[in-house]
Amino acid sequence: MADVNTIRSAAGSRAAQIDVGLRAHMNKVYGQMSIGMLITALAAWAIAGLAVTADPSAAASTSEGVYALREGQYLTGLGVALFASPLKWVVMFAPLAFLFFGWGALMSRGSAAAVQVGFFIFAAVMGISMSSIFLVFTSFSIVQTFLVTAIAFASLSLYGYTTKRDLSGMGTFLMMGVIGLIVAMLLNMFIFQSGPMMMAISAIGVLIFAGLTAYYTQDIKATYVAHAAHGDQEWLDKAASDGALSLYISFLNMFQFLLMFMGQQE
Template identity: 75%
Template sequence: MAEYQTMRTGAAGARSAAIDAGLRAHMNKVYGTMSVGMLITGLAAWAIAGLATTSDPSMAAAQLPNGTYLNGLGAAIYASPLRWVIMFAPLAFILFGWGALMRKASAAGVQLGFFIFATAIGLSLSSIFLVFTSYSIAQTFLVTAIAFGGLSLWGYTTQRDLSGMGTFLIMGVIGLIVAIVINIFLQSPAMMFAISAIGVLVFAGLTAFYTQQIKSDYVAHAAAGDQEWLDKAAIDGALSLYISFLNMFQFLLMFLGQQE
């Protein structure tokens, strides 16, 4: 009997060790995929901002405050009705396309969809290089990275159940979207300041919440051994953290960014 108990304890310990090792590999994939997505977004935003501007007045469609000019491409992206499509297309994809992609596509297809989404976000974010100094963008990115790392680490290690916080935070995101759309027409600096402050807090909370959720989902499904599901879940988790990071960065840029 004692030998049986020892064998059972040993087997349980081996399973636990295997899950722990698998969880570390899973989280590494989540953060790695997210990092590649952020790199794609940054490069796309920088490249598109460069392609959309010119220093030659003869090719100018509009002049910018920093002394450069928008060329024809820049005018189409930033000053025509196309800008609304560029602004809201990524949101529409998340709301209506991502779930279908997760259900129907392979893990490779989901990853490709994430990278295409990251490129589209780069297009919609490229205007920050026309408004803010490169130094303040880099500074804000560093501050965001430090804050994100601390929040994600807390979400991973805390014993507190954060699931109850998730519903409240998602409602906060919906409220932020509505407020942002309203402020597009009102153009209120005070309202934008309030939106930015609340946005930082909401996405800071979501960073911790999503990290814990990714960890919990892996532990709950690891025993099933469905590698395809786990691969897709890692990409889905990377998307959640990517969106949290990106939104924290944008809202912090409202406070820390120095305009050209």
């Protein structure tokens, strides 16, 4: 009986240790994600501020005059480079290229510190890519949409963390939906250029990334529980950055798609 009690006590102690470690791991994931969001917001705001001027004499000029954004606002040389030159395509697709071609290599070959720094650099580049929203939408509607997204994200992530339902099958389906969404966005951007189609894409995008938020949260939790016994802290630290990136992408995509519905243009 003593042996049985000892075994039970050891098992209970191990379970408690995993629970404590899981909470610390999730805090690390959400912490890195929050820092990434802050970096993105600051980068987008700073670049937008440098790209626009109210002084016509400080604006970039052409043979036909200055680059006017709207009445009383003009693009600077940086603004022209980012939003009115071929460089805009580089800025737009650089984050996507990093996800497809750079992140996997960094995860497999880089240290935990390098992976974390890579995530923060990605967040800064993403901020530069998203800076145009400050030129299109009002600051109030951006903040309003951000708060709505934050509430929805928190609810969905909490569901993913607490639910007993296995969401792994849903994750595969949703990832296929992301690929279809990217294809549809590219077709609409270069061929159809349809406003109603963009609204439909945005609606579907909100639903897809809402589902992915719950799926990623459960996957982060399950991954930690499955590997915690191995005690590979370096790998767990890299997994935390990977989880932060997944949730960060879900949040930003929900935010951008919701902004299409809720955002008020300047």
